[in-house]
Amino acid sequence: MIPALLTAVLGLTLQVPWVQALTCEWGTLKSVKSTTELPFHWTAGREVCRDGQGCQDTLMLIENGPQVLLVINKGCTQRKDQESQVTVHRAGPGLSVVSYTHVCRHNDFCNNVSSTLPLWTMPTTAAPGSVRCPVCFTTEGCKSAPEMTCPVGNTHCYNGVLQLREGNTNSTVRVQGCMPQATCNLLNETREIGHLSVRESCDTNEVQALTCEWGSLETVRNTSELPLQWTNGKEVCGDGQGCQDTLMLIENGPQVFLVLSKGCTQREDQETQVTVHRAGPGLSVISYTRVCRHKDLCNDLSGTLPLWTLPTTAAPGSVRCPVCFTTEGCESAPEMTCPAGHTHCYNGVLQLRGRNINTDLRVQGCMPQATCNLLNETRKIGHLSVRESCGVQALTCEWGSLKTVRDTSELPLQWTAGKEVCGDGQGCQDTLMLIENGPQVLLVLSKGCTQRENQESQVTVHRAGPGLSVVSYTHVCRHNDFCNDLSSTLPLWTLPTTAAPGSVRCPVCFTTEGCESAPEMTCPVGNTHCYNGVLQLRGGNINTDLRVQGCMPQATCNLLNETQEIGHVSVRESCDGKATRxxxxxxxxxxxxxxxxxxxxxxxxxxxxxxxxxxxxxxxxxxxxxxxxxxxxxxxxxxxxxxxxxxxxxxxxxxxxxxxxxxxxxxxxxxxxxxxxxxxxxxxxxxxxxxxxxxxxxxxxxxxxxxxxxxxxxxxxxxxxxxxxxxxxxxxxxxxxxxxxxxxxxxxxxxxxxxxxxxxxxxxxxxxxxxxxxxxxxxxxxxxxxxxxxxxxxxxxxxxxxxxxxxxxx
Structure with a gap:
C-alpha cells in the first residue's frame, strides 16, 4: 500500500496542452479631478490570470465644466481580443463623455495604458450662453452644488444618476451640468464600456444602491449560553434591493437551535416583526424578520436579545421524551421529563432552505398534542423556507470513502462503513472502481447519500486485461436503510489468469508522487506499449491525482476507454508525463x-x-x-x-x-x-x-x-x-x-x-x-x-x- 494515496487533497484541473498564464496590470479607480490636473498618470498592480484569459483596459472620462470624472478598470478578462478603441459618446462643450477600451493577449502587461493621454485633449474655451446650471459630481446629494454659465448652445440643465458596475462593485454618481437638449441620455444609449456597465436615471428621488450586513449562521447552543451576539460581513445590493434580517430560534429543553440569514433582498420593506410560532414550555419556535431601505446597514440585528428571554421553569409532568437536535440520527438521544401538560413526543425533520442555509434537522422533544405541526402551519420565515415531515423516515445509508493500493494477492478485500442520514428524497449509492496493474490493484470506493435516480447494480469492464485493466461497480437504491451494502470486491473481482510473457518491459507505478524509481515488469504477450499518465479522480469525497505506469496493447492516452464518470466519481486523464505536487x-x-x-x-x-x-x-x-x-x-x-x-x-x-x-x-x-x-x-x-x-x-x-x-x-x-x-x-x-x-x-x-x-x-x-x-x-x-x-x-x-x-x- 502507498500511504500517500490515503491523503485527501484538493486539486486543480490539469490542462493539456498547457499555456503560460498571462500577468496583467490590475486595479480600479474612480475619482473626480479638476481639468487642470489632466492629463493624469498612474501606476497599477498586477494580476496573474487564469488559463485563456487576456488583459483589458477600460477608461472613461466625463467632463463637466471645470471637473472630470475619471473611471479606470484594469485586469484579466475572458473577452476576445480588441484593438485599442477611443469612443466619443457625447461631445462637448457642456457635459461630454469619452472612453478607451482594449483587450490583448500578445504579452504580459499588454494592458499598459498609464495616462489619460489617449483620449484627453484640453477643451477649447466656448463662448458663454445665457443659461446657468448647477455643476455636480458626487456620491452624496447635490443640494449645495455651485452654478456655472453654460456654453452657448447648451440650453438645458441635466440632473441624473449614473450607476457604475464593475464586477461585484456597484457605485452611483450624481451628475448635474449643461446639456444642449432636455434628455436623460448623457451616454448616448451606451450601456457597456469595456468591463464597465452603466445605467442612467433622471429620477432625482432614486435611492442609491444599499450596502447591507451579510452572513448566515446555523448553530445549536445550550440555553445557558444565550443571549448570543455576532459580527458579520457586508454586501452591496442590486438596483432597488433592500436589507433583510431573518432569525429563528427553536427551544428544545436544555438546547436552542439558531438559524440566521442577513443580506440583500427584493422584498418590500417590512417593520421589525417578532412572531411566536409555538409557545413553550416544551418545544417552542420564535422568529424575527425585517426588511429595510432607509439607510446602509439598516439590517443591524446583532444578537438574540430582541426575541430571547430565559425560559421560566415549568412543573414536570409524567411523560418522558427523547430530546434531539441533529443532522444525523437520533438513536442515542437522551430523554427528559416533559413539562406538565405535554403528553406527546414529537419526532420530525425540518427542512430549512434559504440563502446559504441548506439543512435537514432532526428534532425530537415534548409537545402538548400528537401533531406534525411544530411550526404552526408556517412555511416561510423571512428569507427562510421551512418544510416539515413526520411521515416517511429519511433514509440512512452506508457512508465512507477509500483509496488504497493493494497487491493482487490481498484481494478480495472487505470493509465496514459508517452511516449517513439523507435529506428528503435522497437515496443510497455505491461506487467502486478497481484498476489492475500487474501485481497491484488500485481500489477507489465511495458510499453515501445521493440525489441520483435508482440504478440496479451494474458491473462495467472499461478495459480488459491482461496488462492494465479497469472495472467498476455502481448502484443507487431507496428500498430500505443501508441498501448500499456493498462490503467487498467480490462482485467485480476475479483472480486474473496468468498470461504468457511478451518481449516488452514497462515500469509499473501507482502513486500520487513521482514514478522515478518504479520497478519494471515484463508485459503480457500482446501488450507492446508502455502507458504513462495521470488520472484525476474527483467526487464522493475522492480527490486524487494518480500517476499510472504499466502495460498497454497500443500507444494511447485512453486507459478508461472514453469513460468520464463512474458513479459519483468523475475521471480525467492526462499523459503529459509531468509531475504535480x-x-x-x-x-x-x-x-x-x-x-x-x-x-x-x-x-x-x-x-x-x-x-x-x-x-x-x-x-x-x-x-x-x-x-x-x-x-x-x-x-x-x-x-x-x-x-x-x-x-x-x-x-x-x-x-x-x-x-x-x-x-x-x-x-x-x-x-x-x-x-x-x-x-x-x-x-x-x-x-x-x-x-x-x-x-x-x-x-x-x-x-x-x-x-x-x-x-x-x-x-x-x-x-x-x-x-x-x-x-x-x-x-x-x-x-x-x-x-x-x-x-x-x-x-x-x-x-x-x-x-x-x-x-x-x-x-x-x-x-x-x-x-x-x-x-x-x-x-x-x-x-x-x-x-x-x-x-x-x-x-x-x-x-x-x-x-x-x-x-x-x-
Missing amino acids: TCQRGVMLQLKQNLSREPVQWDTPRKVTCGLDEVCQETLLLIDTGTRSLIVGSKGCSKSKKQNSQTVSIHSRPPGLLIASYAHFCSSNGCNRAQSSSVLLNSLPRSAAPVPGDLHCPSCVQLGHSCSSSENVICPKGTTHCYKGQISLSGGGFSSALAIQGCMVPASSSLLNHTNNIGEFVAVEFPEGENNRIIARAASAPYLAWEVGLGISLAFWYGTTSLLADFISP
Whole structure:
C-alpha cells in the first residue's frame, strides 16, 4: 500500500496542452479631478490570470465644466481580443463623455495604458450662453452644488444618476451640468464600456444602491449560553434591493437551535416583526424578520436579545421524551421529563432552505398534542423556507470513502462503513472502481447519500486485461436503510489468469508522487506499449491525482476507454508525463494586541494538488500600530518562478508603525508547513520599551477602506507625524483593503517602502493625500467573507477577532 494515496487533497484541473498564464496590470479607480490636473498618470498592480484569459483596459472620462470624472478598470478578462478603441459618446462643450477600451493577449502587461493621454485633449474655451446650471459630481446629494454659465448652445440643465458596475462593485454618481437638449441620455444609449456597465436615471428621488450586513449562521447552543451576539460581513445590493434580517430560534429543553440569514433582498420593506410560532414550555419556535431601505446597514440585528428571554421553569409532568437536535440520527438521544401538560413526543425533520442555509434537522422533544405541526402551519420565515415531515423516515445509508493500493494477492478485500442520514428524497449509492496493474490493484470506493435516480447494480469492464485493466461497480437504491451494502470486491473481482510473457518491459507505478524509481515488469504477450499518465479522480469525497505506469496493447492516452464518470466519481486523464505536487492550503487572519510578540497558530488541515508549473508558498504580513495588530497568512500553490526561497522583510520599523512580512516558496510536497507566526516573529529585532514623545496620533488597523474607530495614543520619541491611509491587499485567496493609522518617523512616507509584491500578496498603498496611483481592486466585504469562509462569526467575551479557514474549492 502507498500511504500517500490515503491523503485527501484538493486539486486543480490539469490542462493539456498547457499555456503560460498571462500577468496583467490590475486595479480600479474612480475619482473626480479638476481639468487642470489632466492629463493624469498612474501606476497599477498586477494580476496573474487564469488559463485563456487576456488583459483589458477600460477608461472613461466625463467632463463637466471645470471637473472630470475619471473611471479606470484594469485586469484579466475572458473577452476576445480588441484593438485599442477611443469612443466619443457625447461631445462637448457642456457635459461630454469619452472612453478607451482594449483587450490583448500578445504579452504580459499588454494592458499598459498609464495616462489619460489617449483620449484627453484640453477643451477649447466656448463662448458663454445665457443659461446657468448647477455643476455636480458626487456620491452624496447635490443640494449645495455651485452654478456655472453654460456654453452657448447648451440650453438645458441635466440632473441624473449614473450607476457604475464593475464586477461585484456597484457605485452611483450624481451628475448635474449643461446639456444642449432636455434628455436623460448623457451616454448616448451606451450601456457597456469595456468591463464597465452603466445605467442612467433622471429620477432625482432614486435611492442609491444599499450596502447591507451579510452572513448566515446555523448553530445549536445550550440555553445557558444565550443571549448570543455576532459580527458579520457586508454586501452591496442590486438596483432597488433592500436589507433583510431573518432569525429563528427553536427551544428544545436544555438546547436552542439558531438559524440566521442577513443580506440583500427584493422584498418590500417590512417593520421589525417578532412572531411566536409555538409557545413553550416544551418545544417552542420564535422568529424575527425585517426588511429595510432607509439607510446602509439598516439590517443591524446583532444578537438574540430582541426575541430571547430565559425560559421560566415549568412543573414536570409524567411523560418522558427523547430530546434531539441533529443532522444525523437520533438513536442515542437522551430523554427528559416533559413539562406538565405535554403528553406527546414529537419526532420530525425540518427542512430549512434559504440563502446559504441548506439543512435537514432532526428534532425530537415534548409537545402538548400528537401533531406534525411544530411550526404552526408556517412555511416561510423571512428569507427562510421551512418544510416539515413526520411521515416517511429519511433514509440512512452506508457512508465512507477509500483509496488504497493493494497487491493482487490481498484481494478480495472487505470493509465496514459508517452511516449517513439523507435529506428528503435522497437515496443510497455505491461506487467502486478497481484498476489492475500487474501485481497491484488500485481500489477507489465511495458510499453515501445521493440525489441520483435508482440504478440496479451494474458491473462495467472499461478495459480488459491482461496488462492494465479497469472495472467498476455502481448502484443507487431507496428500498430500505443501508441498501448500499456493498462490503467487498467480490462482485467485480476475479483472480486474473496468468498470461504468457511478451518481449516488452514497462515500469509499473501507482502513486500520487513521482514514478522515478518504479520497478519494471515484463508485459503480457500482446501488450507492446508502455502507458504513462495521470488520472484525476474527483467526487464522493475522492480527490486524487494518480500517476499510472504499466502495460498497454497500443500507444494511447485512453486507459478508461472514453469513460468520464463512474458513479459519483468523475475521471480525467492526462499523459503529459509531468509531475504535480501537493501543498498545504488555507488563509489565516488575526486581529488583536501583541501579534508582533506572541506567536499564533498557523495550521492548515487541507491540502491542494498544484498545477504542473506551480510551487508551494506560505506568506505572512504583520501590521502593528503599538496598540493593535493584524496578521494575514496564506498557504497554497503559486506560479512564482522562485523554486526555493525564504525571506523576512521589515518594510517599516519602530519607533512608530511596524510592517513586516515572511515569504517562503518551495518545490517539494507539503513543504509550506510552518505551524505558527514565529517563523516571522523570530526574525524581528527586539527593541526596548519606547520612550513617550510629545506627538499624539490616532491609532488603528482594521479591514476596510477607513477606520470606523480609533484611539489617540502618545507616540514614541523619534516619531514626527501621523500616518493615515490604506493598503489594498490581494492574492493567495485573500482580498481586502486594510485601513491604518499611527505614528511615523520623519524619513518615512510609505509604510511598504513602495513594495508591491509580498510573497503571494499584491499590495498597493494609499497614504491619505496621495492620489496619483490607481487603487488596486480590493474586494468588498462579502467577497472577503466568501474567500475565507466567514459569514457570521460569534463574538466571544475576550474581544478578539480570529479567523482561520480553508480555501473554497473551484
